[in-house]
Amino acid sequence: MQEYLILKLEGPLQAWGGHTFEDRRPSEIFPTRSGLLGLLAACLGIDRTDGERQQALASSVLFAVRVDNPPIKMIDYHTVKNARKEHQGLKSNETIQTWREYLQDAKYTIAVWLTDAATLSLAALVDAINKPVYTPSLGRRSCPMTRPLFADKFSATNEHEALALIGPEGGTVYSDSIDESKPKLLIRDVPISARKRQFATRQVSIHVGKGGDYVS
Numbered sequence: 001m002q003e004y005l006i007l008k009l010e011g012p013l014q015a016w017g018g019h020t021f022e023d024r025r026p027s028e029i030f031p032t033r034s035g036l037l038g039l040l041a042a043c044l045g046i047d048r049t050d051g052e053r054q055q056a057l058a059s060s061v062l063f064a065v066r067v068d069n070p071p072i073k074m075i076d077y078h079t080v081k082n083a084r085k086e087h088q089g090l091k092s093n094e095t096i097q098t099w100r101e102y103l104q105d106a107k108y109t110i111a112v113w114l115t116d117a118a119t120l121s122l123a124a125l126v127d128a129i130n131k132p133v134y135t136p137s138l139g140r141r142s143c144p145m146t147r148p149l150f151a152d153k154f155s156a157t158n159e160h161e162a163l164a165l166i167g168p169e170g171g172t173v174y175s176d177s178i179d180e181s182k183p184k185l186l187i188r189d190v191p192i193s194a195r196k197r198q199f200a201t202r203q204v205s206i207h208v209g210k211g212g213d214y215v216s
Contacts, residue, residue, distance in 0.1 A: 001156065001157060002156065004113050005112040005113070006112075006150075007109070008148070008149065009109075009110060010147050011146045012104065013138070014138035015100070015138070015140045016031045018032075018188070025098065025099070028187065029071060031063075031065055031108055032187065033063060033187075034190065034191045036110065036112075040125065041053075041054060043132035043134070059119070060114055066111075067171040069107035072103070073102070073104070074101070074104050075099050075101055075102075076099070076102060077098070079098065111162050136149060152166055159175055160207065171209040172207065174204045174205070175205045178203060179205040184204065184206065186202070186203055189202065
């Protein structure tokens with residue numbers, strides 16, 4: 001049996017950034033690994049400049065994300081200065097147009113479990129989530145939560161059994177635990193500690209829910 005920490009992510013807006021430059025800021029349809037690590041890091045009080053603690057956290061946890069309420073995407077248009085332009089990677093003193101995606105009314109249930117290399121405990125994570133050092137948000141600081149992050153903690157044989165112990169039922173699950181019998185999705189959301197704002201690609205297993213809400 002494995003212990004699983006269960007989190008709930010709910011709010012009017014969420015944003016889980018995909019690969020981008022400043023002028024177009026898309027959101028993935030479910031919370032990214034980098035976003036979830038950032039959320040836990042905020043609760044633990046890990047500073048953005050503390051690469052050692054960030055890497056220790058990343059090496060300690062795995063995630064499975066269940067989509068409880070599929071999101072509706074909206075685009076926010078505005079202008080900014082001194083931003084990188086898409087495909088150029090250079091700063092510009094000119095004002096540029098930007099388009100940022102947000103997810104409306106999305107709801108997710110997250111299962112978190114420890115790797116064999118973990119340097120912290122789930123109990124320590126629960127304490128940090130219930131008394132966060134920095135305020136956690138749903139991908140961007142402008143996206144507050146409408147309910148407590150912590151939901152429960154279970155012992156189960158796998159992440160799917162743990163997620164089934166808390167409602168609602170039937171949502172598609174994206175899991176770090178690879179099941180060769182299930183479809184896979186490649187997503188570029190693994191932070192590279194030695195390179196600021198650079199990400200590597202990972203593979204997740206897709207367990208399509210009863211509602212068939214899988215979107216590639």
